[in-house]
Amino acid sequence: MAWWRRRRGPASPRGGADLSSARAHLADFVASRRGVEAYVEPATNITATTVVLIAHDGEWTRRALPSRPVAFEVARGLDVPVYDVNLTGYPARMREWTARQRRSKER
Template structure:
C-alpha cells in the first residue's frame, strides 16, 4: 500500500506543472491562429479529460487536463467559444485537415 501512496503523491506533485504546460501550449495555439474554438472531450478508461482547440482551417491540438470543470475553465480563460464534444461533435474542418495531413506529399 505504501507504494501506491508514494506514487499518487508523486503524480499529484507533477500535476501542477502539467497543467501549467498545457495552459501555455493552448494559449500559444490561440494566439498564433485565428478562428479558434475549444471542444472539451470526456475522460475515458484510457485517457483523461482533454481540450481540443481547432483553428479556422481545421488545424488542431489536444491537451489533457485534470478534470472536466478545469477543462471548461481553461478553455473559457482562453476567450474562445467552448463546446462539449458529446453535444456538438467535431467540426468537419478538423477531419478534413487531418485527412490532408495523412495524404502522401506530391512532388
C-alpha cells in the first residue's frame, strides 16, 4: 500500500513550484525591502533546500529550490550577502520579528 513506500532522496519543492516563480518572489522581496541577507538551508528528508531572505527589521520569506548549488546561485544573483545557515545560524532579528507577529495575532 502507498503509505508504506518511502521517498528516495530529498523532498522536492512543495506543490511543484518552479524555479522561475521562486526567483521572482525572492527578487521582489529584495527589491521592496532594505538590508536583505540570504541564508541557505540544507535539504532534509521532509523539506527541499531552501533560501530564507531576512530584511533589516527581521521580516523574512522562504522559498524551496532544487539543490544547494542552485540555492547559492539564486541568492548570489540577488546581489545580497549569502550565508550557510549551518555555519552562521539565524539572526536574532528574525526570531524577534516572528515573536512580534505572533503577539500581534493574539490580540
